[in-house]
């Protein structure tokens with residue numbers, strides 16, 4: 001087996017020898033996947049404390065905010 005499948009875009013990714021972002025096909029897909037994991041970690045289901053009345057935390061994540069981390073790495 002000389003190729004793997006990119007977990008992000010399902011395309012064939014090169015081997016680790018020639019691909020620094022293995023098992024992803026590119027560094028971009030690697031960043032996208034990392035962002036997904038971070039988002040899911042932050043999305044911890046509330047209710048573990050059992051406190052009712054603190055549901056007013058309308059903070060940074062309001063809906064579908066795209067992970068635009070790849071756009072900020074320009075300079």
Ligand SMILES: [Zn+2]
Nearest residue numbers: 006009025029
């Ligand atoms: Zn990919």
